[in-house]
Amino acid sequence: MYQYDTHDQALVDQRVAQFRDQVDRRLAGELTEDQFKPLRLMNGLYLQLHAYMLRVAIPYGTLSAPQMRVLAHIARRYDRGYGHFTTRQNIQYNWIRLADAPDILADLATVGMHAIQTSGNCIRNVTADPWAGVAADEVEDPRITAEILRQWSTLHPEFSFLPRKFKIAVTGAASDRAAIKVHDIGLRLHRAEDGAIGYEVLVGGGLGRTPVIGKTIRAFVPRQDLLSYLEAILRVYNLHGRRDNIYKARIKILVDALGIDVFRQQVEAEWATVREGALALPDDVVAAIAAHFAPPAHEAGAGSVADAIEAAPDPALARWIRANVAPHKVPGYGIVNVSLKATDQPPGDATASQMDLLADLADRFSLGEIRVTREQNLVLPHVRLADLPALWAALDAAGLGTPNIGLISDIIACPGLDYCALANARSIPLAQALTRRFADMDRAQEVGELHVNISGCINACAHHHVGHIGILGVDRRGEELYQVTLGGRADTDATLGTVVGPAVSAERAVDLIAGFVETYLAIRHPGERFIDTVARVGTAPFKETFHAAA
Amino acid sequence: MARKLAADTPRVVTANRLVDGVVVYRTAGGIWSPRLHRALVVREQAAVDRLLAVCRGDVTGCEVVDLQVIPVQPDPAAGPRAISQREAIRAAGPTIALPVDRPVPTAAPLF
The missing domain is CATH 3.90.480.20 (Sulfite Reductase Hemoprotein; domain 2)
Known part of the structure; x- marks a missing residue:
């Protein structure tokens, strides 16, 4: 695992001191909320429905045991004894006191952790394949790249005030477990014919209000050019991305407006000006970072x-x-x-x-x-x-042995209206109802791989557009309703789901999903997963289920 | 989607306490209470404006942040109740049982 050097540690220690001073000044009335809010958001501290929420960065989703113990300590000492792991591989605490936030950051800093760039219009925590370094189908551990990007993007002065937030995901494997096609930039490590490592670079993916599957902007960027190429993309976006409308500010809107070919031309032109400069990645720097991710000493073993x-x-x-x-x-x-x-x-x-x-x-x-x-x-x-x-x-x-990974009860859900100030509807109670309906694990294994994603609003924190079954909570005249989509997926063949009918109540949504499962079981071919059946037959049979239940 | 309120809609002023973010409501006694049913209910716009002007002093004084005026259902006996689901959840907390940090069996020692 990557170990902080003196520069990394000095940076997070300085940030703790800075934020402690800012909080003190806020509590003393020397800073107004308007002045303070951008400062707390730069440290991942939001004001939610019931309290402050602190989002802590977990770079590329990798934790050491001591880091996990500090996360537990924070949950126990400063929160209500639990934390919430998110779809961006971070952790959020829902019951934080502003006055405690500096002490929490200080505790995090003791194990090389922080909340920097977990909010705001900057490059957010870089995510990666959670099986990095251990997956059998891997070209290279993507955390090497993600760590390089972390160092490049942390407090990058040119990209601290982008038009909107910016998310990068990296995979080093043939199977995409990092959802790179629904990120602002997605990187896929692969080898050129000569064996050199490089990246397919995708751009303009994203979910939220305007879901878009990312497009390949360059099929191969040599490793030494990675930072200069990404710098060129960010520069074009920073210059031309819309700042007049928050809903039109993500890079996907710019790429769509210009067209991928024009966007590519602009990036290539910008790249030409920076490619040979200081951003070229020397082999020794890459090797030094790669050394942190060297495979650990496994014992000789056998068996599958x-x-x-x-x-x-x-x-x-x-x-x-x-x-x-x-x-x-x-x-x-x-x-x-x-x-x-x-x-x-x-x-x-x-x-x-x-x-x-x-x-x-x-x-x-x-x-x-x-x-x-x-x-x-x-x-x-x-x-x-x-x-x-x-x-x-x-x-x-300890209640952690549920055998349901990838099955219907392995539901992705955002905090929803139970916690979130942006949500229109609750997510967690619906997820819980579904887990009760599908609590029979033998039955769930018979159904097989089926991803259900529930978002409490159009911001899509639970990635409902790419759930095999996606559920979006909406508020219709004060009533919580749920719109259901089918056929989405976030893997190598990423696809956006299709709406199957008008929004329904939570109770009806549970029955509908049970009905979709029955329909699938009735029409699936041997060995065919739910998502493959939907791809083969389309949504028509499921729409019949929907309308029959109406 | 926010709907336009009738001019005489019963309303209360709510905010979050600066130091810990706790949801609070302005009471008739001029303090901030975490209990919605203790909130002062106002109806006329002029009364709302006067109350807000006073509450802004507490924003300046760093007692509360994020002032909002919300419609309520008055109840002379039990006190005002939230109308929207969002405000009901703000007032009463999450609708789910929160995880309880019960002790778990520890892993056997390494050595």
């Missing part, structure tokens, strides 16, 4: 996940391995996905005690590493297959 399922002495253990453990690139190891979607629990929430336990389990079973996923789950990336029974027993005893 299939072997572990076969050998499991308990059917419940076998079911959990089948759903939650993925192949590791090293024989004898598995990637353990820890579900934060237990029946009736708010998706993505973990208590302080659960976080402490996960830190201990990471130390004991996963070489001290933990990952946060876009699906609001956690990952123990380096687990010996022989340790799966002991690990499962410990997780299950």
Whole structure:
């Protein structure tokens, strides 16, 4: 894992001191709210429905065990004993006191963490494949690139006041687990014919009010040119992106307005002016960062996940391995996905005690590493297959053994109207109702892979446009209703879902989704996933289900 | 979508406490209470404007932030109640059971 050097540490320590002074001045009346608000947002502190909410950055979703323990400590000491892991691989605390915020940042700084650039119109926390460094289908660990981008974008003076927020995702694998096509910039590591590492660069993707699948702006950018090329994209956006209308300010709107070809020409012209400058990435710098992500020392082992399922002495253990453990690139190891979607629990929430336990389990079973996923789950990336029974027993005893990764009850949901000042409708109660309806895990495994995403407003924090089943909460004359889409996906073949009918009540939405599942089971081909069935037959059979239930 | 309020709609003034963000309501006694049912209900626009002018002093004085006027359903016996779902949730808290940080069995020791 990346370890802070003296510059990194000085930066976060200085930020703590600065924010402590700003909070003191605010509480003393020396700063007005208008003056203070941009300063608190620069440190991830929002004012939500009930209290301040602090969003803490987890760069590319990677945590060490000591970092997780500090997150648990913050939940216990400063919040109400839990935290919420987000679709951007961050964590949010919902019950923060302004007066405590500087102390929280100081505690975070002790383990190289902060809340810088988790809000505001800047380059946000760079996200990556949560299976980085362990996936069998990987060209290279994408965290090397993500860390380079973190260093480049942190407090970048030219890009601190962009037209709007800016999100970058990186994948190093053939299978896209980072949703790169729905980010402002998506990067896919791959090799040129000569074996050199470089990037396919996608631009102008995004969800929210205007969902767009990103377009490839360059099929291959050599690694040494990555920063100069991204700098060129950001410069064109910074210059021409709209600042007159917040709803038209994202880069996707600019790319659409200009057309990808004209946008590309402008980027290429800008690139020509910076390509040979100081932004060229020297091999020794890349190597130094890559050294932080060198594979840990795995023990010699053998066997596969299939072997572990076969050998499991308990059917419940076998079911959990089948759903939650993925192949590791090293024989004898598995990637353990820890579900934060237990029946009736708010998706993505973990208590302080659960976080402490996960830190201990990471130390004991996963070489001290933990990952946060876009699906609001956690990952123990380096687990010996022989340790799966002991690990499962410990997780299950703590309410963390739900065997539903990628299944219908593994629901992505934003905080919704229960917490969020922007939301129109509640998300969590609907997610909980669905988890109760589909609590039978054998049944869920029979249904197979099915991603349900629930957003409480059009800002789409739960990425509902790219859920196999997407649900958008709307407010119609004071009534909470839910609009359902089908056929979205955020993977390598990213697609936006199609609306299947008018918005319905929460109760009806649960029944509808159960009906969609029945329709799918009736018409699927052997081995066909829900999303593949929708792709094959379209939404017509599901619309019939919708209207039949009306 | 916000709807236009009738001129004599019963309303209260709400805000968040600066130091901790807690939702508060202006009472007839001139203090900020976390309980909606203690809020002072005003109807005429002139009364709303007078109340807001007073409350802005507490914004300047760093007691509260984010002043808002919200419509309510008056109830002489129980005090005002929120009309919108959003304000009902602001007043009463999340509609879900919050996670409880119960002790969990610890992992067996490493050595």
